[in-house]
Amino acid sequence: MTDDELIWRIAGGSGDGIDSTSQNFAKALMRSGLNVFTHRHYPSRIRGGHTYVEIRAADHDVQSRGDGYNFLLALGDSFARNPQDEAYYGDEEIKPLSENLDDLREGGIIVYDSGLLDSEDVPELEERAEENDWHVFDIDLRSIAKEHGREVMRNTAGVGVTAALLDIELEPFEDLMEEAMGGDILEQNIEVLHDAYELVQDEYEFEHDLRVPEGSTEEEQVLVSGSNGVAYGALDAGCRFIAGYPMTPWTDVFTIMSQNLPKFNGISEQVEDEIAAAALAVGASHAGVKSMSGSSGGGFALMSEPLGLAEMTETPIVLIEAMRAGPSTGMPTKPEQSDLEHILYTSQGDSNRVVFAPGNPAEAYEQTRMAFKIAYDYQIPAIVIIDQKLSGENRSVPKDFFDRQPDPDPGSVLTEEEIAEAAHDESGKFQRFLHDTEDGVSPRSLPGQKGGRYLATGNEHNLSGHISEDPENRVAQMDRRMQKFQSIRTELDEDHESQQSYHGPEDADYGLVVWGSQQGAVEESVDRLNDQGYSVKSIGVSDLMPYPKKEMTEFLESVDEAIVVEMNATAQFRGLTQKELGRFGDKLSSLLKYNGNPFEPWEIVEGFEAQIDGEGQTPGTNTRIEPAAGD
Amino acid sequence: MSAFNAIGEEREIDRDEYTPGIEPQPTWCPGCGDFGVLKALKQALPEVGRSPEETLLCTGIGCSGKLNSYLDSYGFHTIHGRSLPVARAANLANPGLEVIAAGGDGDGYGIGGNHFIHTARENHDMTYIVFNNEIFGLTKGQTSPTSPKGHKSKTQPSGSAKSPIRPLSLSLTAGSSYVARTAAVNPNQAKEILVEAMEHDGFAHVDFLTQCPTWNKDAKQYVPYIDIQESDDYEHDIHDRGAAANMAQEAEESLADGKVLTGRFYVDDDRPSYTEEKQAIGEMPDEPLAERYFDDDYDWESERSYDLLDRHA
Ligand SMILES: Cc1ncc(C[n+]2csc(CCOP(=O)(O)OP(=O)(O)O)c2C)c(N)n1
Ligand code: SF4
Numbered sequence: 001m002t003d004d005e006l007i008w009r010i011a012g013g014s015g016d017g018i019d020s021t022s023q024n025f026a027k028a029l030m031r032s033g034l035n036v037f038t039h040r041h042y043p044s045r046i047r048g049g050h051t052y053v054e055i056r057a058a059d060h061d062v063q064s065r066g067d068g069y070n071f072l073l074a075l076g077d078s079f080a081r082n083p084q085d086e087a088y089y090g091d092e093e094i095k096p097l098s099e100n101l102d103d104l105r106e107g108g109i110i111v112y113d114s115g116l117l118d119s120e121d122v123p124e125l126e127e128r129a130e131e132n133d134w135h136v137f138d139i140d141l142r143s144i145a146k147e148h149g150r151e152v153m154r155n156t157a158g159v160g161v162t163a164a165l166l167d168i169e170l171e172p173f174e175d176l177m178e179e180a181m182g183g184d185i186l187e188q189n190i191e192v193l194h195d196a197y198e199l200v201q202d203e204y205e206f207e208h209d210l211r212v213p214e215g216s217t218e219e220e221q222v223l224v225s226g227s228n229g230v231a232y233g234a235l236d237a238g239c240r241f242i243a244g245y246p247m248t249p250w251t252d253v254f255t256i257m258s259q260n261l262p263k264f265n266g267i268s269e270q271v272e273d274e275i276a277a278a279a280l281a282v283g284a285s286h287a288g289v290k291s292m293s294g295s296s297g298g299g300f301a302l303m304s305e306p307l308g309l310a311e312m313t314e315t316p317i318v319l320i321e322a323m324r325a326g327p328s329t330g331m332p333t334k335p336e337q338s339d340l341e342h343i344l345y346t347s348q349g350d351s352n353r354v355v356f357a358p359g360n361p362a363e364a365y366e367q368t369r370m371a372f373k374i375a376y377d378y379q380i381p382a383i384v385i386i387d388q389k390l391s392g393e394n395r396s397v398p399k400d401f402f403d404r405q406p407d408p409d410p411g412s413v414l415t416e417e418e419i420a421e422a423a424h425d426e427s428g429k430f431q432r433f434l435h436d437t438e439d440g441v442s443p444r445s446l447p448g449q450k451g452g453r454y455l456a457t458g459n460e461h462n463l464s465g466h467i468s469e470d471p472e473n474r475v476a477q478m479d480r481r482m483q484k485f486q487s488i489r490t491e492l493d494e495d496h497e498s499q500q501s502y503h504g505p506e507d508a509d510y511g512l513v514v515w516g517s518q519q520g521a522v523e524e525s526v527d528r529l530n531d532q533g534y535s536v537k538s539i540g541v542s543d544l545m546p547y548p549k550k551e552m553t554e555f556l557e558s559v560d561e562a563i564v565v566e567m568n569a570t571a572q573f574r575g576l577t578q579k580e581l582g583r584f585g586d587k588l589s590s591l592l593k594y595n596g597n598p599f600e601p602w603e604i605v606e607g608f609e610a611q612i613d614g615e616g617q618t619p620g621t622n623t624r625i626e627p628a629a630g631d
Numbered sequence: 632m633s634a635f636n637a638i639g640e641e642r643e644i645d646r647d648e649y650t651p652g653i654e655p656q657p658t659w660c661p662g663c664g665d666f667g668v669l670k671a672l673k674q675a676l677p678e679v680g681r682s683p684e685e686t687l688l689c690t691g692i693g694c695s696g697k698l699n700s701y702l703d704s705y706g707f708h709t710i711h712g713r714s715l716p717v718a719r720a721a722n723l724a725n726p727g728l729e730v731i732a733a734g735g736d737g738d739g740y741g742i743g744g745n746h747f748i749h750t751a752r753e754n755h756d757m758t759y760i761v762f763n764n765e766i767f768g769l770t771k772g773q774t775s776p777t778s779p780k781g782h783k784s785k786t787q788p789s790g791s792a793k794s795p796i797r798p799l800s801l802s803l804t805a806g807s808s809y810v811a812r813t814a815a816v817n818p819n820q821a822k823e824i825l826v827e828a829m830e831h832d833g834f835a836h837v838d839f840l841t842q843c844p845t846w847n848k849d850a851k852q853y854v855p856y857i858d859i860q861e862s863d864d865y866e867h868d869i870h871d872r873g874a875a876a877n878m879a880q881e882a883e884e885s886l887a888d889g890k891v892l893t894g895r896f897y898v899d900d901d902r903p904s905y906t907e908e909k910q911a912i913g914e915m916p917d918e919p920l921a922e923r924y925f926d927d928d929y930d931w932e933s934e935r936s937y938d939l940l941d942r943h944a
Contacts, residue, residue, distance in 0.1 A: 027941070222940045222941045223941065224940075231936075232936035232939065232940075233936075235934070235935075235936045235939075236935060236936050238924070238931070240920055240923070241720070241723070241724060241920065243716075243720065260939060262913055262914050263934075264934040265916040265920075265923075265934070266916075266920065267723055267724075267909070267914065267915055267916075267920065268914070269720075269723070271716065271749065272745050272746065272748075272749040273745060275713065275716070276713075276716040276745075276746055276749070277716075279709070279710075279713045279716035279717050279720070280716045280717070280719060280720035281720070282709075282717055282720070283689070283707070283716060283717035283718060283719065283720030283721045283724070284720040284721065284723060284724040284920075285724075286707055286717070286721060287687070287720070287721040287722075287724035287725045287728065287921050288724060288725060288920075288921030288922075288924065289724040289725075289920045289921050289924075290924070291720070291724075305710050305713070306710065306713065308710075309709060309710050309713075313707070399937075399940055399941075402936055402937050402940060403935075403937050404935075404937075405931075405932075405935075406931040406932070406934060406935055408923070408924050408929070408931050409924075410924040410925075413924075415925070425652075425653070426652060426653060427651050427652025427653040427703075428652055429651070429652075429703070446725075446921060447684075447687040447705035447721065447725065447728055448684065448685060448705075448725055448727060448728055448921070449684070450684055451684075452684070452705075453683055453684060453703060453704065453705055454705070454706075455699055455700065455706040455707075455708060456706065456707045456708065457699070457706075457707075457708035458692075458708065458709060458710050459708065465706070466655050466700060467655070467697075467700060467708075
């Protein structure tokens with residue numbers, strides 16, 4: 001636990017403006033030169049219900065939400081009672097205060113809105129505050145808000161109070177407000193902000209020494225979520241068509257794309273269901289547009305058949321799978337990494353797709369671009385996996401990271417001149433599915449092109465696309481489609497920087513293996529473990545299919561033991577690793593968590609100690625260690 | 632040089648251009664109504680002036696789905712029930728193409744029923760041909776959504792307790808701007824209707840009665856048929872929705888008694904197509920998207936995510 005960082009948690013009722021307030025708070029800190037990371041916790045309800053957002057800000061790199069937090073701003077849940085007072089959701093009202101105390105660090109600060117919350121309702125608040133050296137400020141934010149504007153501006157008052165207590169200048173907040181609103185609303189908000197700030201400065205004494213760390217990052221940074229990373233990566237990859245159907249958490253990507261595609265002269269379609277969505281992506285791509293679709297667990301299940309169609313017809317598409325806890329509808333607003341096998345193997349027949357799992361928003365951008373490149377160069381569907389956590393968390397990323405040229409290359413499509421030179425069968429049909437190509441990629445034409453007529457079919461087919469059950473043709477076509485895997489793996493290994501993300505000393509004794517959204521928490525625990533005297537490194541695996549056999553073998557050979565950290569109950573990635581490598585059974589154990597919340601670094605640190613040293617306990621009741629098979 | 636020179640070129644098009652040089656062995660049974668659709672389509676396409684290169688035929692799965700193998704255009708033999716979403720997107724990606732979707736009654740009114748409703752509602756500029764043989768052909772004669780009530784099959788041994796779907800009424804209600812029924816036994820009317828359907832700006836749905844002599848013992852019901860436009864018994868205004876609804880209902884009810892009414896049921900020439908609607912609200916470019924990737928002059932530089940950064944809420 002470090003104190004050179006601020007972790008600010010704003011809690012309240014879902015729908016109370018927690019999201020927008022926290023977003024601005026994060027941006028303000030980022031603009032002062034700090035690195036920021038945001039974590040969002042919300043219930044599966046539209047309005048009301050306890051929700052919070054945490055913002056971690058530090059001068060050092062922030063990879064995860066961190067352990068616990070040190071500043072609580074508790075607003076009341078204004079939806080806990082509905083306007084008619086007909087429904088009262090039990091103790092919902094007090095939750096923004098009561099639910100958040102367990103994770104508050106020693107010496108932390110609590111600000112709560114005494115206009116809506118009564119601390120008497122929170123058992124043992126006083127005793128706990130004393131025990132933990134918490135500094136508690138009860139401030140009637142609601143009245144301040146009402147006085148200058150409207151009650152909903154309680155969050156602005158809360159920001160003013162925070163700024164006063166932590167000695168932050170108000171200017172960046174004012175700038176952000178000006179960008180977002182105007183007129184009376186802007187003026188009122190600014191008054192509320194100042195009033196709250198001055199009230200605290202004038203009337204309260206404070207003895208705490210928590211301050212905002214000084215930021216030193218000189219580069220201009222932007223706040224980017226995993227969903228933004230994916231969407232921006234797609235846009236820069238030249239994707240101009242999306243079809244989708246809403247499902248949490250995939251909806252984020254879909255929304256960002258829909259809002260921006262018209263500006264890019266592209267098309268977004270919200271359609272009747274996920275089968276249609278994926279089928280539209282296939283149709284648009286068949287006709288020559290770089291296109292995508294996506295969903296979350298259940299919706300992705302519906303895409304299984306069109307996904308197979310894309311494989312068989314060798315139509316490039318990119319699908320996004322934003323995982324949430326399953327099975328079935330599961331927990332719509334909680335992250336899990338349990339759709340891995342579903343994504344790798346769904347759809348009938350031998351799988352024939354590319355799968356990437358970025359570990360943070362910057363990688364989400366990078367790997368979505370790569371997914372399009374591979375999909376269109378190799379005429380194969382590519383899937384990018386994110387999850388509810390990565391989708392919604394925001395991180396500061398240097399702005400210039402995104403300054404890339406758009407990639408309008410439609411991959412292996414021939415021009416009409418090239419088609420004229422290419423192979424045709426006796427009847428004049430273009431041989432779209434030619435076998436004897438070096439990398440397994442056959443030449444492609446687009447409807448409308450002269451001389452390029454062929455039949456695309458989900459049935460097995462011959463060179464020009466006619467349905468065929470000829471055994472020799474079948475084997476040749478299957479082998480060619482599979483050959484693409486080899487070519488893709490070779491290209492990824494040889495022509496690009498590794499998509500895997502390495503952390504920690506190269507010669508470390510122990511390894512942590514992670515994929516997707518848990519990468520940041522793992523990298524942070526690697527640093528802590530090394531500080532504690534262990535010798536640990538980690539690999540964040542992004543290429544899940546084709547699997548990076550060479551890199552993984554090297555990594556696993558270089559360590560004595562490795563723990564796979566993932567958010568599911570059945571150790572799916574560890575299973576994949578053993579299937580792909582066929583060895584290391586006795587070297588690999590698992591640290592698993594599947595209670596709906598992502599790992600916090602301390603859980604990984606303690607899990608490591610418990611497994612490697614045999615000391616200590618499995619951290620909490622929320623994680624499980626699965627020993628190595630050879631143990 | 633554009634990748635899409637074929638689009639928009641005017642020339643005489645010969646029927647034979649649509650016949651594959653080496654025709655794959657037909658898998659349709661002798662006497663199958665599907666031959667009638669193929670014939671009508673081969674006659675209609677040149678009349679519309681579309682070359683095989685400008686034509687994209689998307690089919691579903693079933694005997695009907697094989698249509699693609701015998702018509703030499705660009706083709707996409709998709710999956711069961713999903714020809715419409717694939718075709719729709721191809722049309723959005725490249726409105727220069729003549730997009731036709733086709734499939735059986737099981738394909739279109741059963742598994743793909745949801746897509747049918749939504750494609751009609753959106754009024755995509757395309758033609759949809761449903762081979763209605765009142766049976767599942769390819770999977771060997773099970774009851775389909777258009778099989779009459781009481782229809783016996785291996786999967787409905789006691790006779791179906793369900794009333795058949797009403798494709799014409801459903802189509803009209805869902806929003807198709809062109810609704811017609813024709814039959815394989817009348818190639819002339821079939822051709823005329825297909826030409827009209829393809830020339831129509833919007834979603835043109837043709838319920839195409841095709842006999843299945845192999846599995847549907849009642850196949851004879853399609854002979855003789857009555858052309859409502861030719862018959863003196865009907866004065867039907869195809870532009871009047873209400874009249875069309877009544878006519879459709881009559882056609883659907885009388886079909887069970889072996890009285891087969893065919894012809895144009897509804898035509899709405901005024902309703903803008905989905906492409907036009909989308910362009911009007913600024914959500915679809917004027918130029919075909921598919922051409923952009925080949926356009927050396929297109930300014931991709933001005934479309935970069937970099938300019939969006941930090942603008943998000
Ligand atoms: C998802 C799925 N379910 C079932 C099938 C099997 N299947 C193939 S064709 C067909 C029925 C075809 O009937 P219809 O659409 O009426 O066409 P017809 O063969 O009569 O022309 C079925 C059920 C399939 N291919 N895919
Ligand atoms: S089974 Fe029926 S529909 Fe299929 S080819 Fe034979 S006659 Fe035609």
